[in-house]
Amino acid sequence: MTQVQAKARKLTIARAMAESIAMEMRTDDKVFVMGEDIGELGGVFGNTRGLYKEFGSERVKDTPISETAFIGAAVGAASDGMKPIVELMFVDFFGVCFDAIYNMMAKNTYFSGGEVNVPMVLMTSTGGGYSDGGQHSQCLHATFAHLPGMKVVAPSNAYDAKGLMTAAIRDPNPVIFMFHKALQGMGWLGTEKDAIVNVPEEVYEVPLGQAAITRTGSDVTIVGITSGVHHGLKAARELEQQGVSAEVVDLRSLVPLDRDTVIQSVRKTGRLIVVDEDYHSYGMTAEIIASVTEAGVPMKAPPQRVAYPDIPIPFTPVMEQWALPSAEKIVKAFEKMKENEE
Incomplete structure (x- = not known):
């Protein structure tokens, strides 16, 4: 695919994700964000930095530590016409909310005979190497890809991260957006230099399903x-x-x-x-x-x-x-x- 031509401007994946979300929130009032520490902190992995200051607590909602509750709420909001972006801080936490993910988010469109879409993005961190143990270090790509009803994307660089996030938010289906901690560009996680690439300032999409x-x-x-x-x-x-x-x-x-x-x-x-x-x-x-x-x-x-x-x-x-x-x-x-x- 030919990348959008623009002035050279290198971003980390974390900044690229936050920029994409902000752009969609500015143009679509139905888009909002929920999750743990995604408000004033800007997300543990930097995905939502700057959003709280610009959009406030009505559209950037810090939640209690109850993944089942806030992911279930996101499914309900999406089914009612909103476009929630919800962060599951670590993919390993899927065990406590898998019913909301797979028996609700992935299946509700099928259960309704195609009458109810679930246009939501579940973004979640993957990857190890930090001695965080088996509760915070898995990738689990295949776990979600194996189960029908959800799209699953995972960027390796900032250009793709912005374009894939934009495409995911605009998609009428539920999308799992899996980002690897080592590629985020957060200093305390280390930095993979090849993941920090030129990212156009304008809005663009990277098509889901194109290698x-x-x-x-x-x-x-x-x-x-x-x-x-x-x-x-x-x-x-x-x-x-x-x-x-x-x-x-x-x-x-x-x-x-x-x-x-x-x-x-x-x-x-x-x-x-x-x-x-x-x-x-x-x-x-x-x-x-x-x-x-x-x-x-x-x-x-x-x-x-x-x-x-x-x-x-x-x-x-x-x-x-x-x-x-x-x-x-x-x-x-x-x-x-x-x-x-x-």
């Missing part, structure tokens, strides 16, 4: 989402030093899933590595591999996946870092593929 080729190559396709994209780009630079040309695909969206872009890339390269910080089994990595295999794409070696092992996320830093995906693991996966070819 992007972030690096072209001819020898292997590396498919990822959020942090997996950046691991893939780092691995591609390492592989380039070995004379290997790696193509990196950023899915950007899991539902809808742009299988065609992935399939076309693998047809060209003949090799596939899928990267995800979600769990190894039954996840996005398996879905991508299955999609390519079902399409009958000839491959030079069995596909590989680099994902989180099927264990609860450790608190101990050494153990957690051992478990996380990395560029090094992607390079080793490629080396394994080459061994299988010999």
Whole structure:
């Protein structure tokens, strides 16, 4: 996709999300925000900074610590014609409010025979690496993508974050907007420099369900989402030093899933590595591999996946870092593929 041309202006993902929300709130009185600490604080991860000052407590609502209550309220508001944006501070908290998410938010349009839309955005943080334990560190991409009725998007950079958020707010369906903590650009979380990119000042949309080729190559396709994209780009630079040309695909969206872009890339390269910080089994990595295999794409070696092992996320830093995906693991996966070819 050709990006909107504009004066160079680099933003973090956090600032890009807040800017998109503010722009939609200015033009549509039905848009409002709810969640924990999203008011004067501006959100723990910076997604709502500046909104409270501009729009006040009527449209930027700090809530009690009761995810079931405020997500249920958002579903009701959306069903009644409003466009709520609700933050689930950590995706791991979905367990206490999953009935509101899946049996209400995702299904009410179907239960009503298409008479009642639920145009709401549930934004939530993902990702580990901070010794926050198994209650605050998961990605769970596949958990939401597996369940029909919701769209699921996850940006890897600020340009996509703004455009995807705008598209999500305007979509008549419920959208899960999953942002990775390590990519937000918040100093205390560390900063992934490649996630801070030029972002146009004007309003624009990035279509939901359209992947992007972030690096072209001819020898292997590396498919990822959020942090997996950046691991893939780092691995591609390492592989380039070995004379290997790696193509990196950023899915950007899991539902809808742009299988065609992935399939076309693998047809060209003949090799596939899928990267995800979600769990190894039954996840996005398996879905991508299955999609390519079902399409009958000839491959030079069995596909590989680099994902989180099927264990609860450790608190101990050494153990957690051992478990996380990395560029090094992607390079080793490629080396394994080459061994299988010999």
